Amino acid sequence: MRKLAKAVSVLALAGLGLFALAAPASAHNSLTSSNPADDASLDAGPGEVVLTFDQPVQKSERLNSIAVTGPDGNQWQDGPSAVDSNVVTVPVRELGPKGVYTIGYRIVSADGHPVSGELKFTLTTAGNGTPAPTQSAVDSDGGDEGLPVWVWLVGAVVLLGAGLFVALRIGGGKRPE
Secondary structure (H helix, E strand, O other), rough: HHHHHHHHHHHHHHHHHHHHHOOOOOOOEEEEEEEEOOOEEEEOOOOEEEEEOOOOOOOOOOOOOOOEEEEOOOOOOEEEEEOOOOOOEEEEEEOOOOOEEEEEEEEOOOOOOEEEEEEEEEEOOOOOOOOOOOOOOOOOOOOOOOOHHHHEEEEEEEEHHHHHHHHHHHHOOOOOO
């Protein structure tokens, strides 16, 4: 009976320790401003798209992308996106048909979580540009590719098991004969 009481005590203390030492969850990046602004009407196309976030963005061409899609479904960005702390930019080709253009983005925040979204602007006067060569558009499924929950659960079980083992080995005391 005494061993059971010790085991329950150790498990309770280990559980409390996990909650006490847990770091607070950090919020994911959010878009604070853009150029062009969402729902803007423009006479001429922008030379670049600039997205500003509230926190730094991880630097990597493979992790961050911005796609500018025209009303005709063609892509109008002119190269990879660039990151400078919390600002992500991409050059834009001279635009073509007038209509609604969509800026789709997918970035990876400093905490490792992907953030995606889209903005729209309207080109009121047609330009003479030609679209970018065909490439895959920005992935906008909004899926979270962080660590799966099972990794955290296995880690917690291993920690609790190790704590229980150590507590029973060290705190055994004298055994009745």
